Amino acid sequence: MAANWDTFATAEPDLARTVEDRFRAFTHHVLATLRKDGSPRTSGIEADFRDGELWLGMMWDSLKARDLRRDPRFALQANPGEGTSMGGGDVRIAGRAVEVSDPAVKGAYVKEVEPPEPLHLFRTELTEVVRTYVVDERYLVVQVWRPGAPVRTLKRT
Template sequence: MNWADFSSAEPDLARTVEERFGAFTHHTLATLRKDGSPRTTGLEVRFLNGELWLGMMPDSLKARDLERDPRFCLQANPGEGQTLGGGDVRISGRAHEVTDPETKARYIEEVEPPEPFHLFRTELTEVVRISVEDDKYLVVQVWKPGEPVRTIKRT
């Protein structure tokens, strides 16, 4: 399921997630190293033409990780200070490298990234938002493909 599918199924949560990612340029990507241990690195993301795109420098370790094992988790930059305006947002899924010259050319036209670069299209497996409501409730929203958003409220 791509970003357009998620946005169509859950427009309010999708809008909130995009706003959180749009608030800052750099975010945190978690990938899996060759030995299975986690690697976290910074990167920029783009929501464009119904897709969530991950662009990376050529032969970066995170790109190599995704080429070997496409599973990832992406966390929006929490920003400065103690509060998370808009909540804590994470997206999990699989990243598939784009090698089609036409698709890459359209991306280059819109984004103008430094070249050469790796470009990955994402397939979503989970979207999570954790926020505080009324200064006393912890609210966890979880979405998975084919399921409605599940909301859990804790005091």
Template sequence: MTRTIPATGTPAVRWADFAAAAPDLAGAAEARFSTHQHHVLATLRKDGSPRTSGLEVRFLHGELWLGMMPDSVKALDLLRDPRFALQANPGEGTGMGGGDVRIGGRAHEVTDAAVKGRFTEEVVVPEGPFHLFRAELTEVVRTRVEDDTYLVVEAWRPGEPVRTVKRT
């Protein structure tokens, strides 16, 4: 289900909706994020400048989940302004196996105890309180090298097909 973000008019969808619309790109993106445990989250500070932080992500039950320590600056940033960019860990060296993947969207805090309980049953979470955010996607981009010749950029936005550009 596509939902329009009021402030920008930008459509946003759940991970499951993205996966249904662009299964190959979704599979490649999820595989890329599953390669490493830690990734980079960009949020907006109070003054509008960017902040980057390390983050673990989970793909469960058709959702992309972002979990954070209580009152961490990235969580406070998202509570104030839910827009984010998420960059997959590129790994060691320059190989970028599986390509480079980034996701843009909005993070919505989940406070429902049953949902958070279900999350902690499936993911190891330190004891105590934590912030849990469900991501709504506005963009997914994968950049990779093909045949050591082409730079291939695959970009998806809600309501649009995957757009692929090859450059030499």
């Protein structure tokens, strides 16, 4: 089961706002994809939230685009920022990337974002959103959301 960003944001607005704020705090994040041999590849990427979707745009014929075209599974880790504060916690999103081939959708994205062209554009289908943070320097809190279920919160001391 998977959901787009809007479905997640509607189901869990507070967590969605926190996650989106963490991604918007920095431009560059880390995308994990799977190479042809199944081993992981990590790459820098910009994540874009617009029109109820989480978009991933990338250079034409890049290795990460090739990876996603072959196997759409991904994990996206928000940039933790400088130092050790990680305001808002550590957030990551997992799911599948669906390449956009519709010229109208791609054209609208290019018009709004003005990325270098040509490009690959993927919209995401979320399978998991996770936020990890520390409370009072004593508790580690992990929030996990999966489509069709409420947020599950785990606390560890």
